[in-house]
Amino acid sequence: MPQTHPHLPEPRAERPPVGLFLVPAHRRDTPLVDPAAWYGLDPQRLAWLIRHYTRDGDVVADLDSHPTVAKAARYLHRHPAIITTDGHRIRVTDDRPARARCLAEDGIALLLAGLPRPDNDDLAVHATTEAMHLWHRLLRPGGFVLVALPARAPEPGRISRRSTVISAARIAGLRYHQHIPVLMVPLPAHDPRTDAATATSTPPALLDGRHLRTHMDVLAFTATTIDQEATDA
Incomplete structure (x- = not known):
């Protein structure tokens, strides 16, 4: 499960924790294709996720202004925000009065982003790093970025999208906090391939020679610096 408690930086050899999202019990017999889903979630x-990565009154922003994100944030007593750009100027607005935003100057506590972006299927390190730099500046110290990587079959000979995003985030000064695989289909209660007596006689579950994609990845990064640039209210 996601981790939000403060802790010392991990040694270089130690990996960030992994949290697993199983399919909710009440959805095991229904399709997971949901028009209200955010990148499949x-x-x-x-x-x-919003509840565990934020506190009451925090600002939550989604790059796609997805209505489900706004509804969940309001229900949890957070402030959903919209990010707009005008040339080189970036504006973050939420549902608080302008004076309240100006007095708080607290930045974004949680920024949600799906990658690759709808207008650009490129996940090159340079372009992703530039985006991460921008997101880092929008966060308050200790804020989080959650990046969704929708399920897609791996492409032979190419660096994984997860590795690209992690590298870009680190270059941008964000710390890799957690990897959350999110199951998109229910797992069988019993798999004959795990039984030594039947494993050799059970055909592999492959599609066109590849394993089926049963999960998407959510990556959590955190801002640890205190010299982030203030955004315009």
């Missing part, structure tokens, strides 16, 4: 699990 259903509203219940999305709300769970």
